[in-house]
Amino acid sequence: MANPELVRPGVALRDDELRRIAERLGREPSVVELHAFDAQWSEHCSYKSSRHHLKRLPSEGADVVLGPGQDAGILHLGEHAGERYGVVVAHESHNHPSQVVPYEGAATGVGGIVRDVLCMGAEVIAVADALRFGKVDDPGSHARYVARSAVDGIGAYANAIGVPNLAGDVYFDAGFDDNCLVNVIALGIVKESEAIASYAPPGAGGWDLVLVGKSTDPSGFGGASFSSVPLDAGDEAANKGAVQVPDPFLKNVLMRASYRVFNLLHERGIAAAFKDLGAGGIMGCSAELAASGGYGADLNLDDVNVAVDGMAPEVIAVGEAQERLLWALPPEATADVLRIYNEEYSLPEIAHNARATVVGRLTAEKRYVLRYRGAVVMDVAVEFLTGSIRDELPYVEVIRHEPEGAELPAVDVERAFPRILAHPDVCSREPLYRHYDWVVRGTTAIARDAADAGMLVPVPGSPLAVTLSIAGNPRLGRIDARYAAERAVLDAVRRTVAVGARPIGLTDCLNFGNPRKAEQYGELVAAIDGLDRAARELGLAFVSGNVSLYNESSAGVAVPASAIVACVGALDDVSQAIVPGLKSAGSALLWIGSRELAVGGSVLADVLGIDGPLPSISYDAERAAIGIVAGAIAAGTLLSCRVVAEGGMLTALARLAFDARRAGRALGAELDFGNPLCEAGGFLCEVRDAPVVDVSGTLKVGTTIAEPRLIVNGTNFDVGQLYDVWSKPLAEIYP
């Protein structure tokens, strides 16, 4: 047994891990070392129970500039004026903090993901959010408070730093009552030749370690291990203390000052490393930066700018105060970098004791050393601290919780369709996202939810465009984790194709339950299988990702399996974008892709209270459908398009009519298809009536008309009335 005196409140290390540390050190660890290992060996930092599975995911491809492993991945966007431009992308969760203190928790989620992109040397161009909240029907429920406050926090943070919200989704499901999911994604733009590494490059021995940003305070102490155990409602006060305090105003200035530093380094041709402080604080950041380049580090905690006197060294070392980054700089650059942050951008006048300051240096000896008040308080082999600890946990194969093939009943479309449009998973998200700024920077070409993916024009003077789409349907996750993961990839990719973009890469965030329960762990493993299969079938790589485990209620119930996937797309010329909304009367409506009449996991099944099998997945058919749509776009025959997803083909058509209405075009359609509410997949496309596209694998389901009506198998819907039904429900939650 480990020394029981070492087991302190707030330390989540297990006995076997404590024993391993003491054996390796040949002594009992110091208090600082104990907290350092606690953070560094937490699930949050080490991915100890998921990393060996994640390794399977495809991570290479023609568009991959930088795969997983650093703070963010980089994908090749295109060339302009002889420069190659990359899109930096990062994807993370901030689930536990957002459940406990939703405003701060969600805001710091945005703050963290923005730093991950910034520290690659990139200008941050967009954020996105995938949200999963509990049932919010009761105005006094904690779930509603979380749903509102998390959105407020995301909005306030991104608005203040001036980064548009480009994409996102939200679901409301009782499975998230005790564990909301707040996944955030950020995009940046960088000249590929100017990307900055988050590891120490060759020759970095003796370089200065420069800590930049907010003064270190006691907030967020214990955050890494807090994110790595199930939430216990009884510990709420203690949990709140582990949530950091956001300061987007300081971040706004830090970002702009860092852009200035990037310029200086490029002008002088100076190499450097830059890394975000996240889990594990100063210790975690500096140790990983050093170790991944083959160096050690020697830091003096007395040189850290702190917010209050008398902080214990372990709090300074591993506390997770926000808005901090770490540079490793050749000493000749240090003075100029300090001047930019402290004088030109006057950090000390922006926030109490904020600054850039030298806190240590990289060393050739691979030791990780911390000093405090003249004494060495930590001295360990850096690779032992950051190296691959691994938990081989038992898991059981997931069995699909699916009913036997029930007969699909006849559906009364006239009654069912308005209920589907008003369903919380289908209705308009505008009441939510109008709280976000989605047009700051003046680069927005297709706004969030105006089409299946958001689109930006990120390089001034260039027509290059980047898109972002998100998918991850928890109703599918409840039924089959592997299937849901495959569909998340397919849906995100199809959404990219539907706006006229070429998918160039993927990110994922795996939000699952307790890995120490074989069934919950089995869902995670199955989801990774699903991601792997779908990405390989479509020839795409994952360049960034994150795992959030222990999303389990105090009753021991895990959240619905939630592999949330984002897809980045590229266009060489934004003028090739598919502009949202029906364009003209007399066009043909084609359904391209799977039209299988299976209702498992669908909104229709939820509305009718029925069940049935999941639609099957055929990658041959998916690739063919994507090829047909891309071909129609290239041929100039595709006028408008939406993917068939939640709410089925008729919902996709209604959205196209709503998009047209918003643009002042009163258009509708006449439709003839048996059950237009199934959501097996595919694309609903408006095409010029000339038979230019290869129509194999497609079905003409109707024709557009010059009136704002949808006539479905003879039933007549008024587009304006449908719009009212669809646009209002979330306004009660987000007034």
Next chain:
Amino acid sequence: MSERLVEIALKIPDNAAFTALLALRRLGLDVARVERSEVWRFDDRGDPATLADRVRANETIFNPNKHRLVELETMRPRPGETWIERRDDGDEVRAHLGGKGIAGVNASRRYAGWRLLTSGGEPASRETLAAAVAGLLCNPAIEKAIY
């Protein structure tokens, strides 16, 4: 029913107070320290002994990680202090209290409290307060100041 005042202030560094201090000095005022708080006036029907706990339970206005809470004996600003109230604050106050409100509390008003201390550590004079209010702390088109 009783009228009760509760002060909620940050226990972490208050950057807004720091910025206000720099701006007041630019106005040429003798101010060495600025303390900022949110002062709530509640019409309370609950047990007076539990008011503080009931306020602490409202997650939108009190975060134990950031705030400390004091019940005020006084019904008026203290020496060196001004309370700024928005003229049309009703909707904002309701929104700020969130869906749940505070158990037992019927109605509430909110003030931004600013306490100015001179270089001698004394509460600022009424003249200094008046200059700070007119020059920076209060926009009379939308706010009124009590001091």
Next chain:
Amino acid sequence: MSGAIAVLVFPGTNSENETLRLLRDCGGRAELVHWSRGETLGDFDAYVLPGGFAYEDRIRAGAISAHDRMMDFVIGGAQVGKLVMGVCNGAQILLEAGLVPGTGPIRRPAAAFTDNAPVPHFVCRHVYMKLAVAPARSPITAALPDEALIPSFAAHGQGRLAADAAQLDEIVAGDRLAFVYAHADGRLDDAAVPNGSALGCAGLINAAGNVLAIMPHPERDAWNFNHLDRRQGSDVLAPSGGSVLFASFVAAVDAR
């Protein structure tokens, strides 16, 4: 020789780059002036205050910035007739500085752009600003047609004009209500106003007509790619839409 336009960057400003880009795309000789270089502002002929959250809107939106050293130059310049335009947070700063509506002393605000109503919350929404004065009322609007409709985005939590009745009367009587919110077809009604603003006000101008404060952002609906639906001409990167106001501003600066 074209006039030199300074785009001011306060700590917390967030819209400086698109503001600069649009002024330049409209032919303006513009550059960013950062708060630590504020002493160079005297060398410029015109000032643009972009959007953001300068000084984190501490105390009130615009309150701290109105006292910033940089504003000494802007106020001094406005008093000798230099052209000044504030957008969103920039408009809030001009109002707190007393430059608009300009009915009271400097740095003694007579009105406010304050919390949106009925819901006091940030809102991001496409809007149209309609010119509510004769174009010749101000050099800044001189190149616009009568009742020009400027497509823009409202993106603010505090954009509602609030003032007492006498002030509002003075704003109207003094022809200082420069822009009102309108629908795409020019109609005016409450539904066109995103924030409950008094008088449906989207923009104010001072008595001399050389200082304009607008809450919406024309620079976010200012290039063809921002509005693919309303795209004009073949160049997807060309300025259009809301750029007409910036073009009018640049023309006025260059005419001086």
